[in-house]
Amino acid sequence: MAKKLKIEKGKPKSKWNILSAADNIIDRGMISGAHTEIFGNSQISIEGCMGVFEYRDTYLKLKLNKGAVIICGSGFDITYFENRLITVKGKISSVEFSV
Secondary structure (H helix, E strand, C coil), rough: CCCCCCCCCCCCCHHHHHHHHHHHHHHHHHHCCCCCEEECCEEEEEEEEEEEEEEECCEEEEECCCCCEEEEEEEEEEEEEEEEEEEEEEEEEEEEEEE
């Protein structure tokens, strides 16, 4: 015998309240951490970069406010680095975050 679905009726949540709550979580996370954008496997932009730890042929290690990010691949070129925003182009094979 099939079970009957129990439909709960209550005060419906406004979709605008749900979206505004998510925006607050995102804003708080962006203040304390780095913002990262990856464009395919050829470009990465990181806002919140404090400097470059290591620059090798096969990887690039960047200092963040809390931890570091390691970008593995080849042919890296730092095309932009100003005001804690860095853009790196090259063939990216992996990205690793460490705290």
